[in-house]
Amino acid sequence: MRTREQLNGVLAQGGGGTHQNRSERDSFAGMYAERLARLWAVENGLCFGRLDLAGESPHYIGRLGLSDDDQTRLLIDWRAPVAQPFYRATPAVPMGVTRRRHLQTKGRQVVGVDDDLLDLDRLTEADRATLNGEAALLAALDAKRTGRMRDIVATIQAEQDRVIRSDLNGVLVVQGGPGTGKTVVALHRAAYLLYTHRDRLARRGVLIVGPNLTFLRYIEQVLPSLGETDVLLSTVAEMYPGVTVTARDTAEAAAVKGSLRMVDVVARAVRDRQRLPRQPIDIKIGGYTLRLDQRTCEAARNRAARSNRPHNEARVVFVRHVLGALARQAAKALGRGMLEEADLDDLREDLRTEPAVKTALNRLWPYVTPQRLLIGLYASRERMSYAGLNAAEQDALYREVPRGGDHWTEADVPLLDEAAELLGEIDAGVLRAAALHAEEELAAARRAEEADRDSELTYAREVLELTGMSDIMDAERLAARHRGDDVHLTTAERAAADRTWAYGHIIVDEAQELSAMAWRMLMRKIPTRSMTIVGDIAQTGSVAGTASWGQVLDPYAGGRWREETLTVNYRTPVELMAVAADVLKLVGPGLKAPESVRETGEPPWARRISGPGELARVVGEEIVQDGRLVVIVPVSRAAELGRAITSSVPGAVAGPTAGALEAPVLVLTVTEAKGLEFDGVLVAEPGEILAESPRGASDLYVALTRATRRLGVLHTGDLPAVLSRCENS
Ligand SMILES: Nc1ncnc2c1ncn2[C@@H]1O[C@H](COP(=O)(O)OP(=O)(O)OP(=O)(O)O)[C@@H](O)[C@H]1O
Numbered sequence: 212m213r214t215r216e217q218l219n220g221v222l223a224q225g226g227g228g229t230h231q232n233r234s235e236r237d238s239f240a241g242m243y244a245e246r247l248a249r250l251w252a253v254e255n256g257l258c259f260g261r262l263d264l265a266g267e268s269p270h271y272i273g274r275l276g277l278s279d280d281d282q283t284r285l286l287i288d289w290r291a292p293v294a295q296p297f298y299r300a301t302p303a304v305p306m307g308v309t310r311r312r313h314l315q316t317k318g319r320q321v322v323g324v325d326d327d328l329l330d331l332d333r334l335t336e337a338d339r340a341t342l343n344g345e346a347a348l349l350a351a352l353d354a355k356r357t358g359r360m361r362d363i364v365a366t367i368q369a370e371q372d373r374v375i376r377s378d379l380n381g382v383l384v385v386q387g388g389p390g391t392g393k394t395v396v397a398l399h400r401a402a403y404l405l406y407t408h409r410d411r412l413a414r415r416g417v418l419i420v421g422p423n424l425t426f427l428r429y430i431e432q433v434l435p436s437l438g439e440t441d442v443l444l445s446t447v448a449e450m451y452p453g454v455t456v457t458a459r460d461t462a463e464a465a466a467v468k469g470s471l472r473m474v475d476v477v478a479r480a481v482r483d484r485q486r487l488p489r490q491p492i493d494i495k496i497g498g499y500t501l502r503l504d505q506r507t508c509e510a511a512r513n514r515a516a517r518s519n520r521p522h523n524e525a526r527v528v529f530v531r532h533v534l535g536a537l538a539r540q541a542a543k544a545l546g547r548g549m550l551e552e553a554d555l556d557d558l559r560e561d562l563r564t565e566p567a568v569k570t571a572l573n574r575l576w577p578y579v580t581p582q583r584l585l586i587g588l589y590a591s592r593e594r595m596s597y598a599g600l601n602a603a604e605q606d607a608l609y610r611e612v613p614r615g616g617d618h619w620t621e622a623d624v625p626l627l628d629e630a631a632e633l634l635g636e637i638d639a640g641v642l643r644a645a646a647l648h649a650e651e652e653l654a655a656a657r658r659a660e661e662a663d664r665d666s667e668l669t670y671a672r673e674v675l676e677l678t679g680m681s682d683i684m685d686a687e688r689l690a691a692r693h694r695g696d697d698v699h700l701t702t703a704e705r706a707a708a709d710r711t712w713a714y715g716h717i718i719v720d721e722a723q724e725l726s727a728m729a730w731r732m733l734m735r736k737i738p739t740r741s742m743t744i745v746g747d748i749a750q751t752g753s754v755a756g757t758a759s760w761g762q763v764l765d766p767y768a769g770g771r772w773r774e775e776t777l778t779v780n781y782r783t784p785v786e787l788m789a790v791a792a793d794v795l796k797l798v799g800p801g802l803k804a805p806e807s808v809r810e811t812g813e814p815p816w817a818r819r820i821s822g823p824g825e826l827a828r829v830v831g832e833e834i835v836q837d838g839r840l841v842v843i844v845p846v847s848r849a850a851e852l853g854r855a856i857t858s859s860v861p862g863a864v865a866g867p868t869a870g871a872l873e874a875p876v877l878v879l880t881v882t883e884a885k886g887l888e889f890d891g892v893l894v895a896e897p898g899e900i901l902a903e904s905p906r907g908a909s910d911l912y913v914a915l916t917r918a919t920r921r922l923g924v925l926h927t928g929d930l931p932a933v934l935s936r937c938e939n940s
Pocket residue numbers: 348351352361363366367368371387388389390391392393394395396747781782885886887888916
């Protein structure tokens with residue numbers, strides 16, 4: 212109420228006043244509106260706990276802190292240090308707590324109470340061994356899934372709380388099996404860190420990296436309910452401003468592009484654009500000829516290299532040297548050997564605008580955008596070979612110069628970023644001129660109706676894209692921001708548009724999937740190395756992903772990273788986990804499945820089916836009342852099985868489309884289902900999932916661990932032996 216009044220008061224001041232008044236008013240309005248949004252978001256279950264402490268009045272714990280008009284604390288934010296015993300106190304180490312009470316509320320009414328007595332004198336042995344708020348936890352875990360992740364502030368467990376409140380500095384790795392709460396804990400950690408280190412983090416923002424868009428949609432509502440808005444959720448694919456990923460790499464291409472060898476390859480591809488001419492270049496100007504020989508070019512190139520600037524920014528050095536040499540030649544040709552410096556400068560400027568000189572310079576040291584560099588590299592075996600790629604790698608990467616825009620893949624993004632580092636910025640004036648030129652070409656091509664119109668159009672489009680119209684857009688927006696014109700953008704929005712943004716903290720979820728090149732890109736965005744990395748090396752599906760945290764982190768953090776392990780599975784019931792644990796042995800003999808906390812009494816089952824028609828029938832029968840069902844299918848069968856199911860099961864959706872999370876039945880591949888959970892899971896053709904990737908066993912393990920209740924396996928061929936624990940049905 213008070214916040215709403217404050218907001219209304221600020222808005223009622225109207226639109227007048229000085230510029231400063233206006234911007235102050237806008238920022239107050241923004242602040243109150245944000246607070247109001249937070250208050251609305253936490254309305255549900257606002258207060259969920261009470262701590263009784265020896266000799267003190269009780270503390271009430273809630274989703275955020277509240278005081279009354281006299282500044283008396285009514286509710287303590289769950290992230291505040293005094294709330295910590297709510298999550299950590301045990302009968303053995305009670306932290307001054309005599310009783311912990313979990314409150315279940317509906318709207319503003321208390322509908323249930325669950326007490327843990329921590330007062331040692333009043334406890335039995337059995338009491339001492341209990342979980343933190345067992346009844347409240349089990350009630351939360353039994354709830355039907357809605358398609359969106361919920362926050363767990365009321366039932367955070369002690370091992371999770373240690374991760375959430377771990378120190379901001381350095382790299383923290385959270386390794387844990389499926390369902391151990393890695394994602395939900397990472398989100399609570401983001402909220403905790405922003406609360407505890409507000410000043411440092413709100414300015415630079417927190418970046419959360421997830422595996423795909425469906426996953427980001429699945430988790431995005433958790434953060435506002437935790438009271439946080441300064442967080443940017445992103446996938447690796449979205450991290451190069453101006454580039455939209457629409458294409459998919461083959462496994463071979465993704466493996467090559469993800470490997471750290473590409474650092475060298477990209478560097479050589481840039482050097483390839485600084486080649487010396489094989490023959491001297493003769494430049495005819497007016498009645499005389501100037502000659503640009505290899506020695507001059509080599510000297511110019513060495514100077515540019517010594518400047519230590521990236522390619523596009525070093526071009527001025529190269530150009531200046533070449534123009535100087537040409538100007539001296541021209542002076543000689545004009546019979547004026549002893550020119551003053553100033554006259555030489557004039558001559559140099561004249562030469563700069565000569566078309567023949569421009570052409571020569573563009574050949575020797577062209578402006579190159581990252582996009583153009585990669586397109587040119589993939590389209591030429593000669594260039595790929597110069598850059599150090601062998602024949603098989605060239606086969607994997609080869610791609611003609613694309614005609615339309617649909618060609619960038621996720622694995623290209625870290626390479627574009629790498630190239631951008633080595634190429635540097637193109638002068639904004641040059642870009643603008645190039646874009647204008649490209650537009651003229653495009654218009655000319657449109658006018659021309661001759662036979663090769665198509666190729667001209669393609670060329671012009673290419674120039675448009677390659678000269679980076681999008682880069683110009685970004686350059687201007689960025690400049691505006693540096694001038695301070697863009698006060699309304701949030702930290703997250705500013706960070707998203709700026710490739711070189713350095714974040715205050717980065718959280719990576721499903722981190723096992725990232726390639727070495729993606730790690731390199733991320734590390735550039737976090738020079739302080741303040742990171743939380745959560746994942747499970749047993750679930751790695753990507754061929755460019757990792758099987759060891761040390762391998763990923765040692766190059767960037769030396770030995771200075773710490774690891775916490777989560778050991779309890781809150782999602783998958785014991786019955787289903789037994790099957791998954793058999794598959795885990797195939798992934799790696801030393802790997803250990805997490806301990807499940809629930810039993811459902813429903814055994815997993817397997818059924819032989821005749822084909823897609825029967826699969827669709829079974830899916831129809833398995834629909835969970837008010838719950839959600841997923842059918843996990845092999846990639847190679849996704850289209851066919853998706854069609855069979857959506858055409859006969861009402862409400863079924865195939866693929867990770869925008870509305871997918873609301874659908875009662877969803878058909879997904881393992882990659883698409885990663886990180887998500889459902890009440891019921893049907894795995895179709897497990898044998899094919901096992902066989903279709905070198906990481907097939909990990910994929911099947913991921914598929915089997917998505918369910919909170921029911922699991923069925925449907926197969927046309929033989930059931931893989933590893934699933935023999937499933938009951939025939
Ligand atoms: N302390 C808790 N209280 C209530 N629910 C919890 C708790 N911890 C985890 N959960 C629930 O358990 C489920 C699994 O959590 P989460 O998705 O974060 O696991 P994960 O480790 O990321 O799994 P995966 O590796 O399979 O993606 C979620 O529904 C989450 O809300």
